[in-house]
Amino acid sequence: MKYDFILELRSLRNIFLRDILHFFRDKTRIIASVVQPIFFLGVFGVGLKSALGVGQGLGFDFVEFMFPGIIATTTLGVALNTSISIVTDREFGFLKEILVAPVSRASIVAGKIFSGIFIGLFQAIMLIALSPIFGLKIDWGAIPGLLFIALLLSFAVTSMGLLIASRMRSAEGFQFIFQFLFFPMMFLSGAFFPITDVPTWMKIISNINPLTYAVDGLRNIVFHGVPEIVRNTIIIHSLRFDALLIVAFGLIMFGLAFWSFNRAE
């Protein structure tokens, strides 16, 4: 089959723009993207800090400790939610319009991933922008790094979401899988408590959890200027290793999603 390269790019952009249009027209999603950070940072971060007192006397703040975890989990949430659009498009018929167009499946999958990345980044920017309200002091210099990890994570998670969506017939089914994945991934990533002193089975799961590396990578950046002794208690891998693992996971998921879409229908 001969594909038209320009047409492929146009279609890719088309799929991306449509998702963005949907996103910005959906008032509830916009509101959620603001309310969620407030909830996580304000209620979760500040509340747990006073209840647990983690980090006191260690030279860092609990909200600061939580912040990378919150960026990672909210990005996970919105990126997974973006891939659900494939399932709703299938339910409402529009997917057919895309699938009969003279466009390769790779462009369709890539377009969806771009929208996942865009919305994931949008969410991360919201979080960073709102963080001063909760007493967080983030260096301007750290922002590109944080967004870079959020970008990699969005790519990996959207690809994973698309792989699941390629086989899902109903949005309800996807929601079920979403819950099934979201909570274990969130809690076993070190986002809210360090996974250094946990049972072995928990460690194994957290090691295969891509979110672990995102959280770790983000912490690498947030705790950049902190003394080595303190860093060693909360950071597991190097930033480079974290980034590499997320990319590897993302590429595998992208490949599988592409393969799965090519087989279906």
Add this chain to the structure above:
Amino acid sequence: MNIIEVNNLTRRFKELVAVQDVSFNVAQGEIFGFLGPNGAGKTTTIKMLATLLKPTSGEAKVAGFSVIKDRIAVRKSIGLVFQESTLDEELSAYENLRFHAEFYGVPSSTYKQRSLELLQLVDLAERAKKKVRDFSGGMKRRLEIVRGMLHYPKVLFLDEPTIGLDPQTRATIWQYILKIAKQQGITLFLTTHYLNEAEYCDRIAVIDHGKIVALDSPDKLKERVGGDIITLTTDHNGRSQEFISEHFTKDVRIENDQIVAIVRDGNQILPRLVRELPETVKSIELKQPSLDDVFLKLTGSKIRDEAPSAAERSKRFLRARGFKR
């Protein structure tokens, strides 16, 4: 010139043979109909021609491209309207058209003008900026039909274009389809299980159990029934029957005190009959056989029609508006 060429096309789903050894050609500019009951293999055939389903064996060419080897080229040359809606209801009518244009590589300088033109064609221009979600069933259908031809396809496939719509709306949709075909000079390939709708086609392939049982113009197909039906009463039916049998047709009988004669070219026979018959004609009626009669004769079973009386009404509605030659 043939825009669609189908040779021995077959599709199996495990044991089930959905389409069996089907061959036919469709000429450019033709309105070609696939008529058959649900499950006869109509949609399977369309899917193979639109490259959505690979044939088990056989070959087909659409706009000169092989549906097996040249799928992208085929896809560029066709428009598709599915049975169920494939619109994005969160977008406006115009946005739906714009995205379609992007997918098919229609230059933006062209599609703005073209979209407006097409929306006007189906009387949706005033709603161009409105969300599709609030459209009626008929309006959505109209939008889908024009979207399918936005990229200047050579063939527009319509799979049961009026299914699920009320009779009034179905008639209106047909009005638009025929208008489009006439104005845009596009080849239409459609499937239907409504017999009266098949009559709008230039040619019909009657399909049953995956096989084409007949292929001809609606009029020729009707001729297979044996001709037109003239029903009359006279002063003396017995003598009249003998006279008709001698001078016009052997196929004549008396039924419920009426003479029923099956003749070729009823339109010409009727006046002659009134003139030449020695008896006084009290009443006379000429009826053309319907496709119901054809389908019954060809397949031995009646096609399942959801609302025959309603269908009849929509046909009359269209005839009244002068859309049937």
